[in-house]
Amino acid sequence: METDALRxxxxxxxxxxxxxxxxxxxxxxxGFTLVELLVAVSLGSVVLASLGGGLLLSExxxxxxxxxxxxxxxxxxxxxxxxxxxxxxxxFFASQKAPIKGSALADCTSATPIVxxxxxxxxxxxxxxxxxxxxxxxxxxxxxxxxxxxSGPPYKPDGTLDLTAASIVQVLLDxxxxxxxAGTLCPSSTAFAVTSxxxxxxxxxxxxxxxxxxxxxxxxxxxRYSFSVRAPSNxxxxxxxxxxxxxxxxxxVGCGSEDEASYHFWPKMDSASESIPGSDSRxxxxxxxxxxxxxxLREEPGFGSGPCTYANCYVERGGFAVKMTNVDAxxxxxxxxxxxx
Amino acid sequence: MRSRSRQGxxxxxxxxxxxxxxxxxxxxxxxxxxxxxxxxxxxxxxxLVSYLITARARALREATDSGKACEVExxxxxxxxxxxxxxxxxxxxxxxxxxxxxxxxxxxSDLTITSSAGKSPFLITFTRMGTVASTNLSSATxxxxxxxxxxxxxxxxxxxxxxxxxxxLNSVRLGxxxxxxxxxxxxxxxx
Numbered sequence: 031m032e033t034d035a036l037r038x039x040x041x042x043x044x045x046x047x048x049x050x051x052x053x054x055x056x057x058x059x060x061g062f063t064l065v066e067l068l069v070a071v072s073l074g075s076v077v078l079a080s081l082g083g084g085l086l087l088s089e090x091x092x093x094x095x096x097x098x099x100x101x102x103x104x105x106x107x108x109x110x111x112x113x114x115x116x117x118x119x120x121x122f123f124a125s126q127k128a129p130i131k132g133s134a135l136a137d138c139t140s141a142t143p144i145v146x147x148x149x150x151x152x153x154x155x156x157x158x159x160x161x162x163x164x165x166x167x168x169x170x171x172x173x174x175x176x177x178x179x180x181s182g183p184p185y186k187p188d189g190t191l192d193l194t195a196a197s198i199v200q201v202l203l204d205x206x207x208x209x210x211x212a213g214t215l216c217p218s219s220t221a222f223a224v225t226s227x228x229x230x231x232x233x234x235x236x237x238x239x240x241x242x243x244x245x246x247x248x249x250x251x252x253x254r255y256s257f258s259v260r261a262p263s264n265x266x267x268x269x270x271x272x273x274x275x276x277x278x279x280x281x282x283v284g285c286g287s288e289d290e291a292s293y294h295f296w297p298k299m300d301s302a303s304e305s306i307p308g309s310d311s312r313x314x315x316x317x318x319x320x321x322x323x324x325x326x327l328r329e330e331p332g333f334g335s336g337p338c339t340y341a342n343c344y345v346e347r348g349g350f351a352v353k354m355t356n357v358d359a360x361x362x363x364x365x366x367x368x369x370x371x
Numbered sequence: 372m373r374s375r376s377r378q379g380x381x382x383x384x385x386x387x388x389x390x391x392x393x394x395x396x397x398x399x400x401x402x403x404x405x406x407x408x409x410x411x412x413x414x415x416x417x418x419l420v421s422y423l424i425t426a427r428a429r430a431l432r433e434a435t436d437s438g439k440a441c442e443v444e445x446x447x448x449x450x451x452x453x454x455x456x457x458x459x460x461x462x463x464x465x466x467x468x469x470x471x472x473x474x475x476x477x478x479x480s481d482l483t484i485t486s487s488a489g490k491s492p493f494l495i496t497f498t499r500m501g502t503v504a505s506t507n508l509s510s511a512t513x514x515x516x517x518x519x520x521x522x523x524x525x526x527x528x529x530x531x532x533x534x535x536x537x538x539x540l541n542s543v544r545l546g547x548x549x550x551x552x553x554x555x556x557x558x559x560x561x562x
Contacts, residue, residue: 101544105542108501108541108542109541111501112500112501112502112540112541115500167487167556168517168556169556170556170557170558171517171519171537171546171556171557171558171559180540184504184505185498185500185502185503185504185505185540186498186504186505186506187438187440187442187459187496187498187504187506187507187508188437188438188439188440188459188498188499189434189440189498189499189500189502189504192505192506195505198505200516200539200540201517201539201540202540202541
């Protein structure tokens with residue numbers, strides 16, 4: 031019995047295996063094994079992560095670029111705004127021979143900057159320099175190829191210039207382009223265009239001056255900023271523009287400015303022997319930058335001579351002096367006087 | 372006898388798997404920790420930049436009277452920035468500029484603030500021209516520009532990461548510095 035039972039069991043088992051084998055799906059229709067699934071999921075994750083990461087990175091780069099552009103725009107606007115504000119308080123602009131001289135960085139004579147005079151003969155200039163000209167500690171903080179710097183007196187807390195302090199150099203803007211300014215160099219010689227109103231400034235005067243300045247800044251990003259500004263006229267000068275300081279001993283033409291009735295002179299006051307002869311045929315008006323109280327007026331050089339007269343007038347300040355003839359009027363920053371005849 | 376394919380994992384396989392997972396998790400956790408540290412420092416430095424820009428804007432807008440300015444002090448010890456109590460400080464007039472807790476802004480993590488020059492508290496005075504004055508309302512000591520504030524997190528074992536805030540004549544900029552560099556220079560926004 032037992033043998034039969036076992037035989038039947040063997041037969042059934044054999045039948046069952048063959049039936050299962052017959053009913054089993056073909057290999058192509060079987061499911062994935064766990065290993066296949068894991069490999070597929072891993073590969074899929076890597077691909078998805080790469081794509082997602084790439085997209086995220088791209089988005090971050092765009093965002094950073096937008097942020098940089100916004101910053102550059104804001105910084106340029108702030109620099110322009112400060113220059114415009116400072117220029118609006120100026121007396122005049124000059125395009126060359128600026129008087130600030132100090133360190134190589136502060137030196138404004140090596141560039142052709144905007145220069146303007148505040149009261150008390152204070153000058154401010156702007157120029158572009160290579161970042162390598164800045165103190166080593168800060169060189170890498172500023173982006174080239176050029177950096178716009180301001181050389182002039184610092185600010186006091188009340189927002190006025192500290193006219194007693196020495197001029198200092200401070201960075202206004204970085205990322206300023208070389209081109210088209212001077213092509214390849216910092217400082218650029220044409221970053222700032224100062225429009226002179228004088229036709230022939232060298233005829234009888236030096237340091238051509240103007241009340242009009244055109245400022246243009248090109249950023250490395252290709253953006254260009256520009257503005258024009260007119261310096262307010264000195265009220266003491268009756269709105270008269272003075273275009274150039276006089277050269278000692280020259281004829282009146284081209285020195286200062288002229289109209290049909292008068293000549294206008296601006297003595298240089300940079301030596302003790304300046305001499306400016308007035309014209310016999312026109313009214314001669316001489317201008318001085320400071321208040322009358324700062325000058326000493328005499329008829330002739332030397333102690334004991336009489337007061338300033340039409341025929342001879344000698345004006346001195348701080349060791350510098352000018353000798354004038356045919357003097358119809360002297361105009362100082364605070365008042366005007368007419369010498370006795 | 373059971374077939375080979377139906378056997379479980381061996382102890383060796385299990386251990387190797389656990390070790391690999393542990394290493395990967397450690398690397399990810401370390402990166403995440405460093406990322407969070409950076410973000411906290413960035414947040415703190417960003418808050419200072421925003422505060423200084425607000426102070427400057429207020430000086431431009433309100434310090435129209437002669438002698439008025441906006442003066443703020445950055446205190447490295449208390450990690451705070453606030454207006455000074457000087458009578459000519461427009462930012463201390465009602466409503467005064469509220470104090471800012473830089474430590475709170477950094478998520479309460481370790482925070483060290485140093486400056487390129489001077490001693491804490493560091494004073495900055497914004498004029499009605501929007502410029503930084505060479506001296507302050509509360510002190511006649513000359514301020515050298517640019518003034519840079521360094522934000523660092525030097526908790527033990529962490530990579531020291533720095534953020535920098537540079538105050539120039541007419542700009543306030545946020546920068547960063549990886550302390551692996553030999554010098555203390557930073558790269559600033561816009562660079």
